[in-house]
Amino acid sequence: MIVNKVFKALNDNTRREILNLLKQKDMTAGEIAEAFNITKPSISHHLDILHQAELVTSEKQGQFVIYSLNTTVLDDILSWMITLKK
Template sequence: MPAPTDAFKAMADPARREILRLLRDGEMTAGQLAEHFDMTRPTMSHHFAVLADADLITRRREGQTIWYGLNTTVLQDVVAWMMDLTEPQTKRRKA
């Protein structure tokens, strides 16, 4: 599993954050996602690869079509890790 820092690096780009936001409501094809951006196909593919490498999205192939979805498990892990960072140290030592 990628480290939380991989997820943060992947989410550092506004286009990738927008891809994640678009996937909140369910799976979308690469073409459907690309319609929301003024980017070349190779650039979109790069963004998809970065998000997939960070395990933030899932992808599945259906014939010639690639469907992308949110990997909610990893997103929950990242949020939990962030929450742990904000917890006072005294609380963590007692646990």
């Protein structure tokens, strides 16, 4: 169930901030890591969880991996919430 993975992915401030960063522009894993006071392996792990939830996509370009925001999956959460509201 993707809703499960999305809620899990969103339940962490660092991951939510990563999404906010990617809103501005696509970034490499290294660039993302530099924005936080956390080691690269930890950021890599966060990116993996975001990827599993399909909140980001990734593309390898040479030695870099470029991450992009994918908000389409948020629609599932949105409709889940709207259903609850009405």
